[in-house]
Amino acid sequence: MAVTIKKVGVIGSGQMGHGIAHVAALAGLDVVLNDVSDERLKSAMATINGHLSRQVAKQVITEDARKKALERITSSETLDGLSDCDLVIETAVEKEEVKRKIFHELCAVLKPEAIVATNSSSISITRLAASTDRPERFIGIHFMNPVPAMELVELIRGIATDDMTFDTAKEFVGKLGKQVAVSEDFPAFIVNRILLPMINEAIYTLYEGVGNVEAIDAAMKLGAHHPMGPLELADFIGLDTCLSIMQVLHEGLADSKYRPCPLLVKYVEAGWLGRKTQRGFYDYRGDKPVPTR
Ligand SMILES: CC(=O)CC(=O)SCCNC(=O)CCNC(=O)[C@H](O)C(C)(C)COP(=O)(O)OP(=O)(O)OC[C@H]1O[C@@H](n2cnc3c(N)ncnc32)[C@H](O)[C@@H]1OP(=O)(O)O
Numbered sequence: 001m002a003v004t005i006k007k008v009g010v011i012g013s014g015q016m017g018h019g020i021a022h023v024a025a026l027a028g029l030d031v032v033l034n035d036v037s038d039e040r041l042k043s044a045m046a047t048i049n050g051h052l053s054r055q056v057a058k059q060v061i062t063e064d065a066r067k068k069a070l071e072r073i074t075s076s077e078t079l080d081g082l083s084d085c086d087l088v089i090e091t092a093v094e095k096e097e098v099k100r101k102i103f104h105e106l107c108a109v110l111k112p113e114a115i116v117a118t119n120s121s122s123i124s125i126t127r128l129a130a131s132t133d134r135p136e137r138f139i140g141i142h143f144m145n146p147v148p149a150m151e152l153v154e155l156i157r158g159i160a161t162d163d164m165t166f167d168t169a170k171e172f173v174g175k176l177g178k179q180v181a182v183s184e185d186f187p188a189f190i191v192n193r194i195l196l197p198m199i200n201e202a203i204y205t206l207y208e209g210v211g212n213v214e215a216i217d218a219a220m221k222l223g224a225h226h227p228m229g230p231l232e233l234a235d236f237i238g239l240d241t242c243l244s245i246m247q248v249l250h251e252g253l254a255d256s257k258y259r260p261c262p263l264l265v266k267y268v269e270a271g272w273l274g275r276k277t278q279r280g281f282y283d284y285r286g287d288k289p290v291p292t293r
């Protein structure tokens with residue numbers, strides 16, 4: 001039987017963390033947003049306010065709903081601030097060792113009955129669950145980017161996840177107005193198993209000189225009606241995240257068809273991570289994005 005979630009903790013206030021905080025607060029839940037620095041948290045709160053204000057301007061929500069949603073979000077620089085949450089969703093970087101460390105520290109302060117979830121794009125839920133004190137109360141709740149606009153959330157059970165945890169996560173996702181797709185615990189689940197090899201192939205297409213950035217993106221936008229070109233989308237997701245997902249697919253499925261493109265590796269090594277660092281397959285530092293190849 002599902003348990004009602006009233007207070008949600010969100011660890012990591014990057015693009016996914018602030019998106020999840022945004023939709024949870026709009027749905028009437030209390031939210032505690034955590035990150036490693038106060039500066040990050042302030043910037044995330046400003047971004048949430050900006051996105052809520054845009055929704056008011058578009059008459060998607062009322063001014064009163066914007067104000068109430070903002071009042072429901074508090075921020076905390078320490079995990080102690082999440083101790084009385086009913087559900088905590090981890091949305092820190094896509095690195096297994098970082099996530100494991102967070103879960104270890106979180107479980108020491110979190111109430112025993114609380115559910116712990118990860119928004120990981122690719123990493124084994126069973127393995128992450130094993131780094132907590134509550135594998136039966138652990139689940140993958142995988143939102144899509146940008147969270148306020150995308151309808152889907154993947155739910156992934158680890159081997160030990162119990163029915164109460166699954167039912168509660170499903171009810172929580174429904175409360176946010178999103179649809180659920182259930183995925184088995186396989187590398188990168190459903191959406192990224194399909195989407196990321198396509199993006200990686202687009203990067204190989206660039207690497208091998210088949211087309212330049214502009215041609216590849218135009219081809220997929222105009223020729224296949226994708227809302228964003230694959231290179232524009234890679235920049236939007238974050239090239240570090242794209243590389244981590246391809247590495248999980250490559251290692252987890254042991255098939256050379258998932259080999260991350262060397263050009264993707266090079267961009268990440270350069271610190272050109274896409275929109276979040278203002279440079280990736282496009283340079284975002286000017287008035288409009290300029291292709292870097
Ligand atoms: C990597 C993973 O693990 C999994 C993933 O998430 S993979 C990535 C999945 N996401 C995609 O594939 C996104 C593809 N792109 C799109 O669907 C569209 O380009 C888009 C929805 C991002 C923007 O659409 P658009 O029509 O150009 O823009 P626009 O009309 O301004 O926005 C549509 C809605 O999105 C919202 N939106 C757009 N960008 C946003 C952002 N960065 N943050 C929050 N909300 C945003 C807008 O507020 C608007 O919402 P309302 O309908 O409530 O007003």
Ligand SMILES: NC(=O)C1=CN([C@@H]2O[C@H](COP(=O)(O)OP(=O)(O)OC[C@H]3O[C@@H](n4cnc5c(N)ncnc54)[C@H](OP(=O)(O)O)[C@@H]3O)[C@@H](O)[C@H]2O)C=CC1
Pocket residue numbers: 011012013014015016017034035036040090091092093094095098102119120121122142143144145236237238241276
């Ligand atoms: N980007 C996408 O399209 C999607 C991403 N995801 C997944 O969501 C997660 C987050 O991705 P995304 O939001 O894009 O990443 P971002 O890089 O935008 O944000 C990650 C945030 O987590 C912070 N952080 C790092 N370590 C810790 C820590 N120990 N405790 C608290 N906060 C920490 C980072 O701070 P700092 O920068 O200072 O290190 C940063 O603010 C990843 O697991 C990713 O795979 C899922 C769906 C879509």
